[in-house]
Structure formats: C-alpha cells, structure tokens
Amino acid sequence: MDSLIYFVLASVTVGGALGVVFGRSPIASLLFMIASLGSTAGIYVMLEAHFLAAIQIIVYAGAIMVLFLFVIMLLNLGHDYKRDIRGGLAILFAFGVTGGIGGLLASRVMPEGTLLLNSYPTGVSIDTEIAEKGIIGVIAEPLFNEYIVAFEFTGVLLFVAIVGALALAKRSD
Amino acid sequence: MGSSHIIGIEDGTAYFLVTSAKIAVMFGVVMITVAYTTLAERRVSAFIQDRLGPNRVGPMGLLQPIADGLKNLLKEETLPASASRLYFLLGPMLAMIPALVTFAVIPFAAPLPTPWGVVPMVIADVPIGVLYILALSSLGVYGVVIAGWASNNKYAFLGGLRASAQMISYEVGLGLSLIAVLMLAGNVTLTEIVSRQQQLGIWFALPLSLGFILFLICAFAETNRLPFDMPEAESELITGFHTEYSAMKFSMFFIAEYAHMLTASALMATLFFGGWDLPGTWDDMYMFQGQLISGFGANGAPIAATLTVWKSLATFLGFALKTGFFLFLYIWIRWTLPRFRYDQVMELGWKVIIPISLGYTMVLAATMLTLYEAGVEYGFTFGLVLSVVSGLCTLGFVFLLDKGGTIGGAASGKKVTFEQEIL
Numbered sequence: 249m250d251s252l253i254y255f256v257l258a259s260v261t262v263g264g265a266l267g268v269v270f271g272r273s274p275i276a277s278l279l280f281m282i283a284s285l286g287s288t289a290g291i292y293v294m295l296e297a298h299f300l301a302a303i304q305i306i307v308y309a310g311a312i313m314v315l316f317l318f319v320i321m322l323l324n325l326g327h328d329y330k331r332d333i334r335g336g337l338a339i340l341f342a343f344g345v346t347g348g349i350g351g352l353l354a355s356r357v358m359p360e361g362t363l364l365l366n367s368y369p370t371g372v373s374i375d376t377e378i379a380e381k382g383i384i385g386v387i388a389e390p391l392f393n394e395y396i397v398a399f400e401f402t403g404v405l406l407f408v409a410i411v412g413a414l415a416l417a418k419r420s421d
Numbered sequence: 422m423g424s425s426h427i428i429g430i431e432d433g434t435a436y437f438l439v440t441s442a443k444i445a446v447m448f449g450v451v452m453i454t455v456a457y458t459t460l461a462e463r464r465v466s467a468f469i470q471d472r473l474g475p476n477r478v479g480p481m482g483l484l485q486p487i488a489d490g491l492k493n494l495l496k497e498e499t500l501p502a503s504a505s506r507l508y509f510l511l512g513p514m515l516a517m518i519p520a521l522v523t524f525a526v527i528p529f530a531a532p533l534p535t536p537w538g539v540v541p542m543v544i545a546d547v548p549i550g551v552l553y554i555l556a557l558s559s560l561g562v563y564g565v566v567i568a569g570w571a572s573n574n575k576y577a578f579l580g581g582l583r584a585s586a587q588m589i590s591y592e593v594g595l596g597l598s599l600i601a602v603l604m605l606a607g608n609v610t611l612t613e614i615v616s617r618q619q620q621l622g623i624w625f626a627l628p629l630s631l632g633f634i635l636f637l638i639c640a641f642a643e644t645n646r647l648p649f650d651m652p653e654a655e656s657e658l659i660t661g662f663h664t665e666y667s668a669m670k671f672s673m674f675f676i677a678e679y680a681h682m683l684t685a686s687a688l689m690a691t692l693f694f695g696g697w698d699l700p701g702t703w704d705d706m707y708m709f710q711g712q713l714i715s716g717f718g719a720n721g722a723p724i725a726a727t728l729t730v731w732k733s734l735a736t737f738l739g740f741a742l743k744t745g746f747f748l749f750l751y752i753w754i755r756w757t758l759p760r761f762r763y764d765q766v767m768e769l770g771w772k773v774i775i776p777i778s779l780g781y782t783m784v785l786a787a788t789m790l791t792l793y794e795a796g797v798e799y800g801f802t803f804g805l806v807l808s809v810v811s812g813l814c815t816l817g818f819v820f821l822l823d824k825g826g827t828i829g830g831a832a833s834g835k836k837v838t839f840e841q842e843i844l
Contacts, residue, residue: 275508275570282563302552306596310559311589314566318585321570321578383548384609 254294260287274320278313285309299384426538427713435537443544444525451524455679456486462752469756496668501572504665508571513666513673516564519557520680526550527687528612530697530737531706532713534728539713542697542733543612550611551599554688555592558643561681562588565645565652568674569662580661584645584652587766591642591649594774598639600782601632602692604789605807615696616707621804626693628807629785631814633693635778640685642770645678647755651763686747687740694743697736773822781814 264284271277285308292301377386391399430436460475460482467474476482500509528543547553562584569581602625603609606617618624626633642649653661663674690696698705705715706726715726761769788810797803 275567279511279567298547298549299552302549302556305556306552306559310556311592314559314562314585314589317563317566318582318589321566321582321585382608 250294254291257287257290257294260284261291275317278316278320281316282309282313285313296378299387427532428538428540432538439540440544443540443542447524447529447544448521451521451680451683452676454683455676456490458679458682458748458752459489459675460485461748462755465749465752466756469753490672493669493672498670499665499667501574501665503573505571505573508567509665510670512564512568512571512662513670513677514564515567516561516677517673517680519561519564520677520684523554523557523684524680524687526553526611527684527691528615528696529687529740530733532728533730533733539728541612542737546610546612549609550614551603551609551692554684555596555599558595558681558684559588559592561643561677564674564677565662568666569652572662572665574665576658577662577664580652580654580658580664583654583763584662587642587645587649587651587770590767590770591639591774594635594770594778595639595643597775597778597782598632598635599692600778601629601785604782604786605629611691611696612708614692615698618695619698619702619705619707621799622702622801623804623808624693624695624698628804628811629693630808630811631781631818632778632785632811633689634815634818635774635781636693637689638769638774640689641751641754642766644681644685644751646682646751648758648761649766650760651766654760656760682748682751683744686744686751689747690740690743697740699736699739777818784810784814 261284264280264282264287267280268277268284271280285304289301289304289309292298292304381389428435428439463485464474464476464482474482475485478484478488500506525544526547528541528546530542533540533542565584566581569577569579569584572578602614605621605625605628606614608614608617614625621628645652651661652658653663655661658664663671666674702716706713706728708714712723713726713728714723716724785807788807792803792806797806
C-alpha cells in the first residue's frame, strides 16, 4: 500500500515537473507546478515529516505560487497567438542556469553518497526525538538553539533584499 | 459500557469503517448546514432590513434551499465563447474542494464510547492540525483566481486579481494572530488546543482577546465576506470573479463561500472558545500518557475520565451552538457594515494588522516568560494575568483604530467633519 502511494506521488511529482517545462500556457505550467509541489508534500508526509509538508504547501503552493499567478495575470501572459519566451537564446540561457545549479547540487551530494542522512547524529532515532519534542520541536529546537545566528542572519538578508528591491523599483520616478 | 480502548489506525478495518462513517456524516452535516446558512442569510438580512424574506416554500420558507438547489441543477449552463473551457470548469472545483476538506481536523465533540471501543470525534487528528488548515485555506484562492482569469471578462479578471492580492495580504495577519494561540497551547493539534483550554479553566478568547479580534478580522478577509468582499464587490465589478458563471457552477462558488464561513466559524469556536468544551469541569477529558483523564486528584494522580453518550451529545450541541453563533455573526456583520475601499483593505492588512499582531506576539511572549520564570504554573491564575494584559492591549488597539471617535462618541470632544469622515 505504502509503495503504491509512493509511486503515485512520485509520478505526479515528476510528471508535474515535466508539465511545467512543456506546458503550453503559463497558467498550465503553474498548475502543474502546484501539483508537483503538492505531491512532494505528500512524500514528506510519508516520511513522517508532517511539518515540512505543511510548510511546503503554505509557503510554496499557498503564497509564492499565488504571487506567480498574480504576475502572470498582471502581465497578461498566456495567449496562444504569441509566445511569452523570446528567442532561442533565452531558452538556451534558462537551460544553462538550471543545468549549472543541478550539476552543482549533484557534485555536492554524490561523493559522500548519503550526505544528508549522515548529518543527523547517529544513535538517535528520529522516532524517539519526535516522541520527546513533538513533531515541530524536532525542527524548532535546533533552529532556535544551534543555528539561531544563521537563522536570524538569513532573516536580515531577506529583509535587506526586500528593501533593496523596493529602492530599485522606486528610483524610476 | 464497552471497552475503553481508543480506536486508532492500528485497528485496521474498525478504524476504516469508523472513519468512513465519520466522513459520510460530516459531509452530510456540512452540506446541509451550508444550505441552511444560505436561507439564514436571506432571512436574517430581511429581519435586519425590516422585510420578510423568503417564506413561501414550506413552513416559514424552510424548504427554500431545496428549491434553490433544484433550480440551479436544472438551469442552463453557459460557457462564454472566448473563455478557456478547461480552466473555466476547473475554477469551481478548485474553490469547493479545499473548503470542504478543511473540516477533517476539527474536533466536534467529546470522545464517544461504543461497545467496540472509544471513537474520537474528529475525522483525522493530524499532528499538524492548525498548519493543515492554514495550508488548505491558502489553496482556496486558486479557484477564485483561475475562474476570474478563465472567464475572459475584465470584471471577472479584476475580481480574481483582487482576490489573490487580498488573500496573500491577510494570510500573513492570520498566521501571526494564530501564533498567540500556539504559544499558549504549546501545540498545534486541535484536540490538544481544546484540552489545553480545559486545563487552563478559561477559554482562550479572554487570555488572548486581541489575538481573537485580529483572527476574526483576518478570517473575514480570507473568506471574502463583507466588509472585505473585494473579489465580488457587486457595485464595482458586477459580481467579480463569478460574473460569467451560471447554474450549478455558480452554485458551487456559493457552496464554497459558505463552507469557508462554516470552517472559519468552527475554527474560531475551537481555537478561542474551547471547541466542544462546555463551562464547568464535568465534561473535561484529555489525553495523558495514552489515557483519557478528566484531571488530577489532590495527590497529583490522574483521574480516569468517565465517558457517556450524553456527554458526547451535549458537547456536540455546545460546539454546534458556538459555530452557529459565529455563522450568525458573519451574516450580522455583512448586513451592518459597508464595504471597504480596495486601498483601505490593503492598508488595514499591511499597516495595521501585521504590525499590531507582531507587537502583540512580543508582549504576550514576554508576559508568559515572566510568569513561567516567576514560577506560576499553567492554570487559572496564569490565564487571569494574561487576560488582564491582553485586555489592556485590546483597549489600546480599539482606541488606536477609533480615529473618528465612534466609541468615545460626543464625549470624546472630537468634532468629525464630513471631509475627515471620508478621508
């Protein structure tokens, strides 16, 4: 049963991701992306990472994709009489950037094999951790104790980015 | 009376049967409540405007929703020539599904004892309760936006645009006002939030009064109800996003709106008014180390809870009454307050709700930390101190918003000119 659910979710994830790239209209791409994000959240649930799943939906599907939709509608994209992406050069550039990022990720993860799994302290089962601290405590405790400085700095960085974007947008008038 | 075993997922078939039954009953109850809320809306609006309202079909118009449903089923479906067919059909579906599935995590009565074991009166007690609701309610906007876009009509399109902007803005405020509840309860599961209110002895509406008010405002904005119904705004946009919809597809938007209202009302009752908890301690029961207990004895030993069918029924009735009150509040406010202007909605969301809920969170966190440091245990005194602090915050909030001297009235000495009023 579990593997059946997994394969359904995994194929929706991959199919959705392909649909984003090959979708004819931006709105279709966006809906495919939501489907892909949603089934990724489903896989998180299967891994007992309920909190991550909820955050995935709230932040990505619920907020960021709504903004994407807003922009697509505001720019009036998605007509079949004219293409939204200009020229072959832009497509080449997009593929180059995504390929570069993908390669970088692969080169970071591949040599050590299960790099991410090993970074969790050995000997402590995630189940006992969840039983002890609750499903959110497992994430919240390291975030607000061990990594508090990095966490706060990320917040400041994002804030600076927002202020910078506003300043750039306002400069024209 | 049966075994005290709580039916859970490890019971296999029994769990499957019980859950299916709960889903079927819940779906029926929600749909019927939605149908009768539409009637209540029309009757209450008539009462407020000193008219009669629909009273021809059945006794006191009680069969009106059935007549409406039949009419909507039999009416002609229209499809605008220039609309994109697929998305036009997808819109109502996307609007309706999130509105209905949200109800799955809300506990609606005390656990019910049956001869086969104890049945928890919640469909799915997911470990992320409140976050699940936030996640699904944030998906509800897609139906509205896609419908507005697919209609290929400028009014519908503007409605969709407004919906997306408004939803994003108020979601932040909604989340921030919820932090108050999560901090006090120390948990995100809705059953746990109910039981923490029983342990506190006061429903969260009092210790977290400002949080409740902010949540109420944001919930109105999230359900697109007046005074926040920008996506519809019939005096500006015809009827906004569903201008081009007719018959059952229009009806589905209607059902989605009322189902959203119902969920929001149930959520307000659960988060701030104790859920199914009734006044007094006679119905208290919560989980403690895998056992349902009703509290602790003088020596600190847990007392096992006694479950009866009557308790479950009474608590369900209490929950229904609380939810019903908030549904009534929705209708009451709709027919009392005029609609905001679009820029006012945005200004209220970003410049008032968000900063105030952030500040309130800090005040609350500081108070709770001080109390814990001073050695005050989670209990009645704890709740009382928080009530006083929150009450002061609420007073400050109300007078801050009261620029026109509505509350102070003539005694405030402010003379409000017409120009000031419209500014």
